[in-house]
Amino acid sequence: MTRTIDDFDRAADPAEVGTDWELIADRVMGGRSLGTLERGIVQGRMALRMIGDVSLENDGGFVQFARDVAPPPEGAEGLELDVIGNGETYNVHLRTGDVTRPWQSYRQSFDAPPDWRTIRLPFAGFQAHRIDAPLDLTTLRRIGIVAIGRAFRADVALAAIRYV
16 A cells, blocks of 8 residues: 655656655745755665754744645555654654645654664654644645754755655
8 A cells, every 4th residue: 555755766757746845944934944955865875855954043943845745545544754864853744725824734753863764654643733623634735844943953865755
């Protein structure tokens, strides 16, 4: 029941819904966080890597990379990510049809270890953030990998992401 959302080890195929990953920082709301997003080899694997500085100045506090997705297949129980990083804690944010404000999402945290690891995040572990509606996966439309909530140096790479 696995369906790949993205696998950077493969040749550059169009994204499943015709979009690509984009970098978004709190600067869109007046914050001061900065970041870069690049494809390249990270410890032997092709990956998408976000490096940046999360700043709490001017009510800021995040930098992320995100893309639009199609909802998971029926029976999928979560996400699986092949990640590497600097040992910091990051979030995965899900946006559904019920999410209408930029600060709303369904969130789950993970630690990005200094060596490649596969991390599994069950959908049941995602918590609603500033939204009362339950997580409706049939309307899932966007996934983001987010450095958020505290001032720190972000360095996280994603080699693959799958519905499982």
